[in-house]
Amino acid sequence: MKLIDIGEVSARSGVPPSTLRYYEEIGLIQSLARTGLRRQFGPQTLVQLSLIALGKTAGFSLSEIAGMFGRGGAPDLPREGLHARADALEGQIRQLSTLAKALRHVADCPAPTHLECQKFQRLLRVAGRRQG
Amino acid sequence: MKLIDIGEVSARSGVPPSTLRYYEEIGLIQSLARTGLRRQFGPQTLVQLSLIALGKTAGFSLSEIAGMFGRGGAPDLPREGLHARADALEGQIRQLSTLAKALRHVADCPAPTHLECQKFQRLLRVAGRRQG
DNA sequence: CTACGACTTCAAGCCAAGTTGAGGTCAAGG
DNA sequence: CCTTGACCTCAACTTGGCTTGAAGTCGTAG
Numbered sequence A, B: 001m002k003l004i005d006i007g008e009v010s011a012r013s014g015v016p017p018s019t020l021r022y023y024e025e026i027g028l029i030q031s032l033a034r035t036g037l038r039r040q041f042g043p044q045t046l047v048q049l050s051l052i053a054l055g056k057t058a059g060f061s062l063s064e065i066a067g068m069f070g071r072g073g074a075p076d077l078p079r080e081g082l083h084a085r086a087d088a089l090e091g092q093i094r095q096l097s098t099l100a101k102a103l104r105h106v107a108d109c110p111a112p113t114h115l116e117c118q119k120f121q122r123l124l125r126v127a128g129r130r131q132g
Numbered sequence C: 001c002t003a004c005g006a007c008t009t010c011a012a013g014c015c016a017a018g019t020t021g022a023g024g025t026c027a028a029g030g
Numbered sequence D: 001c002c003t004t005g006a007c008c009t010c011a012a013c014t015t016g017g018c019t020t021g022a023a024g025t026c027g028t029a030g
Helices: A006-013 A017-025 A044-057 A062-065 A079-108 A120-127 B006-013 B017-025 B046-059 B063-064 B077-109 B118-128
Strands: A034-035 A038-041 B033-037 B036-040
Touching: A006 A044, A006 A079, A006 B046, A017 A038, A017 A079, A034 B033, A044 A062, A044 B077, A062 B033, A079 A120, A079 B006, A079 B046, A079 B077, B006 B036, B006 B046, B017 B036, B077 B118
Parallel strands: none
Antiparallel strands: A034 A038, B033 B036
């Protein structure tokens, strides 16, 4: 297992070194060694960084994401937990679709103001239902 | 146009009064009058709050959301801007779908570690492509 | 008329997720 | 051998999105 210098990890992943240090500090990733003072990471760190980026766009907090890795960086979570997260994600996806539809509608609707448009009203009600 | 007391806006929308005051402070919503000191909002504020909630789950910042309203609270944005936002949203939706699939896969895949699973590798590569 | 409870202002505090800056260390190239 | 540049540590700062607390002001019910 060859080690990768922090600079290279940063270059390959696009994540700044300061952020890599921060992630290590909070336990999200681990460096495996030092060359002098320079952190050396394992190849799986690159995979982790992909998952972290993905998780962040999905709206997970860093600590939630940390919970998805086992020690060593391999994804590791009880199956039901994963399915629950996937369910939550799909809910979020439905909301986003609603919003995207609402935006497209607003762009094309000829009504003088959208508050007078039935279709828009309905989209909003559907959206509103998810928050109570 | 009847006015709605801040307490009632809060109760109907589920948004705390402190947050409503904060939103007014940053110009996201406007109160139309006072009864004594109490803010009174117009009915469109409730619509705005729905859109704000929706926008937040979509990952927009409050200032981005503020940019979607014209003065008076009616949604107001150039059509091309709206379509651009919708496009961005749909990209995000695709990412989320990828993540959801990855999660479900991890939950069900029998491989000893997911890093050895072809399907998982592929999902990650697809995901990684979107960040450079 | 008085007390109550929900509002008011304003400043300060809090959390997440980093970034920035000062001062230090190190390995590699010339 | 010495400089250079990228890293190091640690603390402080920043931004976004609020919440909390102290001290004050109303309008309504009793």
